[in-house]
Amino acid sequence: MTSQSTIRRVPALSPRASSLDWDTHHGPVRNRRRLIPAWEQRAAYDLLGIGPGERAVDLGCGVGHWTRVLAGWGLEVTGYDFSEVALTYAREGDVERQARYVDWDIDGEATPSGIVPGSVDLVTCRLSLEYLDSARLLHEVRRWLTPGRGRFYALVRIDAGEAAGRPGLLQRSLTRRQIDGLGLEWGARAEFRMRGLVGLMLHTPAA
Ligand SMILES: C[S@@+](CC[C@H](N)C(=O)[O-])C[C@H]1O[C@@H](n2cnc3c(N)ncnc32)[C@H](O)[C@@H]1O
Secondary structure, eight states: OOOGGGOOOOOOOOOOOOHHHHHHHHSSHHHHOOOOOHHHHHHHHHHHOOOTTOEEEEESOTTSHHHHHHHHTTOEEEEEESOHHHHHHHHHHOTTOOSEEEEOOTTTSOOOTTSOTTOBSEEEEESOGGGSOHHHHHHHHHHHBOTTTOEEEEEEEBOOGGGTTOSSGGGOOBOHHHHHTTTTTSSEEEEEEETTEEEEEEEOOOO
């Protein structure tokens, strides 16, 4: 028989965050001010190898800071997110109308018609892959990418031991093992690691 005193409370993995959870998160100004640091922009730019006129999709774009960095590098980019609040701020913040922002529940709804298979040069997931069904998504992303040229870039939080699975909305992280398991069947992969983050790039196999 198990007595009450012997039952240990184990922090549960947080359930899937809803679009309403994210609406609440994106509301306060302080949560919308997190710009993309210069070191990260430099590291990502070196990894991405951007060509002129390339087409990009930014998944889980939030209020669009990263989406606009991509647009500033000359990419024709569409950001997708399921938080209406985030998308409203993304559109308002894009005074030069550099990008498009579209409502989509990436795990829960069919791929939007705007994403034409075989036509996307770059798909990015900045600090959002941790919240998505990564195996299913990567399978889909390969279909969207241009053969031979297309690539996938994600910036993910890597767990520091027990931080993995902590319940806070912004605390989600992947383990080293989970990251190593991403895109094993892709053509090539590259990484940078900095300050608890991993930048991961996957290339489609040569055409
Ligand atoms: C930590 S924020 C990152 C936002 C942005 N990429 C950035 O780097 O500032 C994660 C984003 O993923 C979005 N997200 C989470 N699950 C999603 C889903 N199933 N479909 C669409 N967007 C989702 C959230 O709404 C949130 O804006």
